[in-house]
Amino acid sequence: MEKMMIKMRKKKLPLSISHHCCFLLSLFSIFASFRSTPVHNYADALTKSLLYFEAQRSGRLPYNQRVTWRDNSGLTDGLEQGVDLVGGYYDAGDHVKFGLPMAFTVTMLSWSIIEYGEYISGAGELEHAVEAIKWGTDYFIKAHTSPNVLWAEVGDGYTDHYCWQRPEDMTTSRQAYKIDENNPGSDLAGETAAAMAAASIVFKKTNPHYSHLLLHHAQQLFEFGDKYRGKYDENIGVAKNYYTSVSGYKDELLWAAIWLYRATDNHHYLNYMIDNGDSFGGIGWSITEFSWDVKFAGIQVLASQLLTEEKHMKHKDMLEKYQSKAEYYICSCLNKNNGTKNNVGLTPGGLIYIRQWNNMQYVSSGAFLVLVYSDLLRKSNGKELKCHGGEVTSEELLQFSKSQVDYILGSNPLNMSYLVGFGPRFPTRVHHRGASMVSYRENKGFIGCTQGYDNWYGSTDPNPNIVVGALVGGPNHNDEFNDKRGNYMQTEACTYNTAPLVGIFAKLNYLENTVLHAFY
Template sequence: MAEKGELRFGRHCPLLLIHAVLLTLLLAVAGAFDYADALAKSLLYFEAQRSGRLPYNQRVTWRDHSGLTDGLEQGVDLVGGYYDAGDHVKFGLPMAFTVTMLSWSVIEYAEQIDHAGELEHALDAIKWGTDYFVKAHTSPNVLWAEVGDGDTDHYCWQRPEDMTTSRRAYKVDENNPGSDLAGETAAAMAAASIVFRKSNPHYAHLLLHHAQQLFEFGDRYRGEYDRSVEVVKSYYGSVSGYKDELLWAALWLHRATDSEFYLNYAIDKAHCFGGVGWAMTEFSWDVKYAGLQVMASQLLMKAKHKTHGHILELYRSKAEYYICSCLDMNNGTDVERTPGGLLYVRQWNNMQYVSSAAFLLTVYSDLISSSNKKLQCPGGLVDHEEILAFAKFQADYILGSNPMNMSYLVGYGPNYPRRVHHRGASIVSYREYRGFIGCTQGYDNWYGRPEPNPNVVTGALVGGPDCQDNFLDQRGNYMQTEACTYNTAPLVGVFARLMQLERPIQELGRGRSFPLLASYKKK
């Protein structure tokens, strides 16, 4: 872990800044993207990632039932949930983060999602995950963490319907703790309980009950889950530890229950758990600090929290560190950018950090707009319009406004990745050919084909370009062409919010110029 004050991993591209691009040129394509269509495609992606017995209204028709014996060896029903990416392991931590972000998107932007006619699909995407979590939480202090393992899974290239790889399940419990996993799953179920509060109150109550038990379990028996489930270390190791997840869960449970107990937890442990100590330049399935700091900032809007104002202000200062870093206004401790202006955190699956940043920027823009304030960065004052404009810039880059003229959201626009690193998509559909395809047969007959995938993983956000905006659409280029559920989940909220723009973003400032936005692109 890096020195306190900033958490960075991997190598970054050189930072070369130029203030030469006018706002009107940068956003000349304003209004050119159909955010409602992007939103609909994003939600469709989660149906492609479903494990278990598919429902009658399944829209991704090249998929079929899979993983129907998951948990059988251990005597527990673990059928369902999501495959995290292009493989067939069900990893609990990224799956829970995916559901948390889907739920947060609906909580913030339900009206816009409903207006697009996509609310039911959003609820279905959340419930497919939470139904699995209810199954996986078999007793108060037992949570099943993973089904399958990455090593045996990566040895094979098969459709999920043909799986011959290990489906062994792994759990955390009192003797083998996993506070980070328990905390994130509690956050997901608490957030989802808010989503279902009106439409399905009984289900919301069930989710909240599980969330409270999981939080207590994670807090009482503390430890990183990758020490208890060692097979996950090479894939989703807990680099940030578990303290961020416990704070994150506490804030979600406070939002779901309005209980002072959970707020006091986040206040009392703000210092010792790093909530007001860590200043971040990424937000991800592993590192939750920036997200929980934005959530704590939202509480400052409520007068009843004035007694905790001092600590909440400290949380907000760290949230603003993250926002200012994304905006390149943090005097040197900023998130890198590609020459085309894309936020760049690291080489492998960089788009996950872009989508999560775009979401937090969007939420924070709305927050300071509602409070009629501006953001004070070390580099100057920023208003909510500029923050939203930058979030839009990142979203537009994803949708095709980039040097490659490539939509990194699969299925959107005329030019998108056709050779996504995805087992099911790269092999003939089970619905078309029900003959068995063996473990290595997929590698022999399908993996190396130069042709596009026979099936389109619509709505998948692939890993994206390198630090120079270059992208190679090859199935074996998994750092760039593999997609993950947690890449797409934050985009649901971003696209929903951008749909609300009734006029070009240039007009948001009523004719003002935005000096900040002139530095979007770097050479």
């Protein structure tokens, strides 16, 4: 034990590990498991996951753009409406800029840095992670043209999906749609407020002016969304068939409030979350998914973190109600709730399975929340999570999160990585317009609207460009996967699939390469 402690001091591990001798014993099981399962290069996965966001950039690309098969696109976005909406992200394999999933992507990237920034930095990727966030927040600043106006979408799915073109060749409609006092969208305003508030925490020390600007926009958007309530997809019809806000807007208002509280320490936002917890469903809904649409589990985990601070004890009863729902979600992921309907589905290979369309989004977001809750338990002096199916330790939660990530990286029945570009075998026919056609930088010859369908879409050849770091929709409920471009339910990737992985990869890389080396 003494030799171990000397090694740990030399490695300069965090005080939370080196100071508590009792924690050493509990780590043995984790390290043994790391050694007994296939080893994946988490640092490489982290690097590649951040490359994906560069592939999804809209607008004028910067000088340091690393994904070289992409070029400038969408340079007239907003022109018809007299507003500059150049920039932001394409959410998936098409070229519509959908505000709701884009904002959730930025929130999750920011949360990854807030929780695991030291590990991202240790892997040499903090600058790229921050750049990924700023590409989104710069766009949100543009899109929030006045206190009660937020531009919600550029382009529409109907005309966009009619064509199969590179983004650099777009001939589809770039009409922009907004929410305002007469056409509210509290869900969109709330999620964008959450994204900008979370990002303001990221920039607080390194760019305080930018952080303050983001916070100003976040506060205005929250007030707008709360005062003029309504679902954004009821006022922007073109969004309804693509990103319908099934959960409504109350979860986004709670989500925005707790992120604003974390960013400002202003009890106005905490009181909002406490006062509305019951009527908005924060302590009522028992949820088994966390996604761009349904934020309750994320809110409940964030609320649980507040219980670790003495200053929040006056709200202890209410926060514990939030926590009980957070634990319901965590237990559901581990299939330790009472009854199958109270648990998430799992494939025979052990992967979280919610639904057939783009299931991996629920895997990455679920693995992130489980990992965050594992850390919360570890900091609570060995407290265990009490599920109906038995008590669960922080180490068991870490192992579950790791199992989901390892499945993504290739430890699965097909031995296939679902993170594109990672490992020896991964999807090569990703449903992605730009990747499936010759790069604009190689051939600037115009490719027409349907020409892409004629010449590229139906091809059985691998995509000429690799969308490195994209997390595709993934296998079905039987761990089966059909790598075809037209199989968009399985082969299309989205920004919000990859975003939660950034923090997980960084934490696992730290455990694999730093802590393990301290022991062996």
